[in-house]
Amino acid sequence: MRWSQTLIPTMKETPEGAEIPSHVLMLRAGLVGQLMAGAYTYLPLGLRALRKAEQIVREEMDRAGAVELLMPALTPISLWERSGRVEAFGNVLIQFKVRRQNRQVHLALGPTHEEVVTDLVARHVSSYRQLPITLYQIQTKFRNEERPRFGVLRTSEFLMKDAYSFDTSLDGLNQSYDKMYHAYCRIFDRCGLTYLAVEAESGPIGGDASHEFMVLADNGEDTVVHCAGCGYAANLERADIGNRIAAPPAAAAQPLNKVDTPQAGSIEAVSKMLGCQPAQMIKTLIYVADEQPLAVLIRGDHEANEGKIRRLLGAKSLALASPELIEQATGAPVGFAGPVGLKIPIWADQDVASLTNAVTGANAADAHFTGVNRPRDFEVGRFADLRNAADGDPCPRCQKSLALRHAIEVGHVFKLGTKYSDSLGAKFLDEKEQQHSAIMGCYGIGVNRIIAALIETRHDENGVIWPMSLSPYEVLLVPLNVNQTDVMETAERLYAELTSVGVEVLMDDRDQRPGVKFKDADLIGIPLRVVIGGRSLKDGQLEIKWRWKEAPEQIPLDGAVVKLADLVQAERNLGHATTEA
């Protein structure tokens, strides 16, 4: 492609509103253009990168034995009513009504396709002989995001590869899941991403039933917990914490003392007013679990993990109590609850066990206790791991130190079980003529996020640094002066010959000064830059430069096409060899 004949609207300055590197660079490099919040046009350069990511995903899905199909984005609302997900999705599901021949038809744009694919399988699969099968598609999904943000990282319309496996047994599901897991590893390797496969919320199947593929990035929306020692990785909601040995009592118990803390209903306000550390304080959270009140004690600098609490209780529902209920249970407004004298059951995080002379609410408005000690002042029904992991906590496997890192979720694999096959009737007859629901798994990749995550982690102050596998073009030819006959003739010949041997070439044939061309070359980040300039041409040389290297090198013009094609080929194959994370 010739630069002059396509649309690459590079920008010298950062558009107002773009903040994170991937967003800034995608706009400045002319990869995408914004139509509205959460909706972007993929410009020619951006689309080529997106298509490459898509193709890598397709190849690895096919290699893993999955079968591609394409389902409509337009779906009948009845399908979502059958699975009960109209309520579950709520405002995220984009619904609308249209008229067709005097009838009103209620439709929804698919935010994901478990329902559609399960309905499909219900219609066409009835025997164990047709199973197992994994179906996938690469298709646009629609979700009315409450708050689209971060450029293409969170948008209302995005390209998703979604795959669904149907098996006759749990064993089969595990095999299908493993195939997808390993295909994902290959995909992200080939895309040049550095990622972690982290344990995620497991849902109905339990156990090791869900992994998220996370790319570590400072601007990621998710938080993962990672142990450098043994490689343990989990998302924050899921991460276990190693046993903490209760510290010996540090000081002799002080007397219980009630102090005035007017208006100070938060950890921050109280610690400031009393001059104590949040780690000396006990947060008392009043929950309602399946209609029953429960007090949960958490050290002041920690965060409660409702998933852990709910699982441990075996409760169906768990929510923070309303202000009225809190006042009823504690006798004080929100912000002044404490365990001393509390009548409802009390559970505590294990870190609370080692606190002495703690500070807690006094169950009275505008008052706290200092010198709170267990068991003198209160008793705990049960100690357990009830909080989110924090930086420096011990690893649950090796007891070394855990680190919290921000990450971008690029893929998710999940063992579903029979939730959808039950509600949508995807059943099969086994060899003993018994009917069962198919056992499902689902596997998603955000294709746009591959691009954004890649740029987020591979850029410098001058622009994008594409890996060969995803770069919109493989070689950028830069004739420095398009008005110089020998330069242009050489460029045209290289362009034609490289293209004919299958190298994807972009030629910057604009009548611009060299500085402009070099700046744009760095910005759009094509891996191999080939400069044709009057100087080196006189010596029969070309200048080549890798985007990720500092210095250019000279190669002879003679045989340059073969040499360049070899260099490109070698880079293309990086990542293919890696099969394990």
Add this chain to the structure above:
RNA sequence: CGGGGCGUGGCGCAGUCUGGCUAGCGCGUCUGGUUUGGGACCAGAAGGUCGCAGGUUCGAAUCCUGUCGCCCCGACCA
């Protein structure tokens, strides 16, 4: 949905507090010329309902009311 910020030629901004001539600047674009290895120079030109609507005023980009849009933080997120 709560909190904060911002809307002025294609892009980035000044001007708004304290109302006052034809609304400025840089970049980009177009024409002509000189240039050609890291965002050139000279001369000329085009391009703006100051987000939109209503109000106050002799007079509004500027003040008031409403409204739309975009960005950030939080809540939410199969």
